[in-house]
Amino acid sequence: MASERRRRFVQALVLTAAGALLALAATRGMYATAVLATMVAIWTGLLGAIDATAPLPAPAAPPRAPSDSDALHRLTAYLDLSPAPLVSLDGDRLKAVNRAARRLLGANDLVPDAPTALIEALSATRPGRTAKIELDDAGAVRSYALTTSDLALADRMLRIGALIDIDTELKAAEAAALRELVQVLSHEIVNALTPIASLAATAVAMLDDPVPELPEVREAIETVARRAASLHRFGESYRALARLPHPDPRRIAVAGFASDLAKLFTSRWPAIDLVVETQEAPASVMIDPDQITAALWAVLQNAVEALRDLPTAQIRLMFTAHVGRTLIAIVDNGPGIAAQDASEIFRPFFTTKAEGSGIGLSLARQILRGHGGDLTLAFSRSGKTAFEATLPA
Known part of the structure; x- marks a missing residue:
């Protein structure tokens, strides 16, 4: 059950990042980037569909299931490949999900002094919408496009977000x-x-x-x-x-x-x-x-x-x-x-x-x-x- 929740969490994060990249690329005329984002979204959705419909392994000879620790390491490695900072908001607790977010926010997991503007933008930006936000990055103020998605957990909703560096795209x-x-x-x-x-x-x-x-x-x-x-x-x-x-x-x-x-x-x-x-x-x-x-x-x-x-x-x-x-x-x-x-x-x-x-x-x-x-x-x-x-x- 825990592994399934992690899988859904990762798929939602990837779809959110792809959606952000697609929205930004379409509005800026960067069609190659838009195609790449669309392919990522389709790939992630297909993986989810395959996971949902794949038959269970035969009980007579079950393969060795990877441990939760192994699965978590793999998922973390996948997310760290994303150049877009990925964050999650659980109530008022902001977490850095991947390497890009950890570098931007200066935290390994829970962000102790989370930027108020980012928390407010995450809370106010509904899924499917894009907001612009400015954040301090190593002393330089940079502009980001923020897109969000909601993930339903067993007892609560988790808001996740992807930050796309607008300044790099503009250059x-x-x-x-x-x-x-x-x-x-x-x-x-x-x-x-x-x-x-x-x-x-x-x-x-x-x-x-x-x-x-x-x-x-x-x-x-x-x-x-x-x-x-x-x-x-x-x-x-x-x-x-x-x-x-x-x-x-x-x-x-x-x-x-x-x-x-x-x-x-x-x-x-x-x-x-x-x-x-x-x-x-x-x-x-x-x-x-x-x-x-x-x-x-x-x-x-x-x-x-x-x-x-x-x-x-x-x-x-x-x-x-x-x-x-x-x-x-x-x-x-x-x-x-x-x-x-x-x-x-x-x-x-x-x-x-x-x-x-x-x-x-x-x-x-x-x-x-x-x-x-x-x-x-x-x-x-x-x-x-x-x-x-x-x-x-």
Whole structure:
């Protein structure tokens, strides 16, 4: 009977620790950790089911039963493998169950000076819920996620809890975010530099003419200067904030903004017909022109890549005023997006291209949402695909 209680106690502890890890991993986007926690929980549950249904050994030749001392040593060794501190609360008596808890609380079993905050959190946190608690760890205050479970004993209920070190998980998440940031930054710099280099080369070629068209050369150089300055500001914001900067909106004339974007596009992809429609556009919009240029450029580039093998490729860029919002539609006559990919295209790093990074559309949507708008795939079928960017009026 005593061995059965210990077995149930250990299974509850392991399930609690796995539940805590699963809850934290799911909320932090750490899916590999979530899968591991789920596997631990399933494994423990299966062991319990097997123990409950296994037939009793034949009385004629019973195996030698391990002593209670041997079983306790094995269970203690299993629990000590857990990196998460495991504790139990019996009334107001707090006990450290495994090695991680003993190290954290500085006690071998019963914690004489148990942290009041931990006892209160254990008492208040119902099974299935998660609470955040800060504890002193060797002089440093660390944040933990606490999850609990109840174990029914013969004459009382025992509350057990698992503590997951949030700070360690956050450091891992920060490292992953930094890697993503580097990829986003390099992606945007390369995409912005390509049309700038192309337009600069065009301006140089114009100067080689016997009688250069100076107004056209000036216009090309001014466009290069504006785009280079925009790229510089965009890069500086990334470097300073290590995240997508908050937009710096100002009133921009739609006609001039669309014209600049069309010049950049034509210099980069002269073989593709870009039709810009601003007849029904508002006179101006409140936007961060650098960010919105980057967002629309990402969508245009996505459309261009879908049109590479078409003999007649066309993209329409349409600005339309609506009540309370401005709609920017980008429509191409490409083969369309596969149905199974339509729900994934805005997911960071999702790509169907051999050399694609899967960042452009995700970043474009973040920029539009940062402006209070959005970017969506309106529809896609063979011969016509439409993206719609909305901005508040």
